Amino acid sequence: MDQLDRRIIAALQHNARESTSKIAAKLGVARTTVHERINRMEERGVIAGYSVVLNSPEDAPRVQVVVLLEVQQKETKRIINRLEAYPEVKLCLSINGEFDLLLSAEAPRIEDLDILVDDLAKIPGVLRTNTSVVFGRRIDRI
CATH class of the missing domain: 3.30.70.920 (Lrp/AsnC effector binding domain/regulation of amino acid metabolism (RAM) domain)
Known part of the structure; x- marks a missing residue:
């Protein structure tokens, strides 16, 4: 993994549903580069999956x-x-x-x-x- 892979992972951790086009624009690289790198990281097992994080109701402080x-x-x-x-x-x-x-x-x-x-x-x-x-x-x- 290089610095670009780490930046892509950080973007996905922030919002895994963000399009590869938007991630690419934020990182200043081509959409195909982001798409290929995500696929490669999934194939190698670096990215093992995606999940949903539920928000706690505002009236339920923790x-x-x-x-x-x-x-x-x-x-x-x-x-x-x-x-x-x-x-x-x-x-x-x-x-x-x-x-x-x-x-x-x-x-x-x-x-x-x-x-x-x-x-x-x-x-x-x-x-x-x-x-x-x-x-x-x-x-x-x-």
Whole structure:
């Protein structure tokens, strides 16, 4: 992948339904170039698919937290299976460093997330947690 491929992907992540003509115009290249590169990235598996992102109703505000978990290594798989049961948990990443898992969770109220974090700390094999409240999204390509 080169810089143009990355720019095409960024445009698609912003709006996957935008026409290749509009993407080409924004990037200053020919429409056929954009079309061929998208096809090539799809064939190579770089672009695995497209999805729909639903907008939350304005009257349903969400609070988001990032939770770091330190876990006993032998319990990681079982802990991840337990995490799947929490609908508030939207993302779980395995990371290196001081903590082992990074979670993104959201709920309508901070009190709901307070209960969630307390519950997470009680899971056998979770050694400690560290939680941060998200104030805002600066770049969101999901």
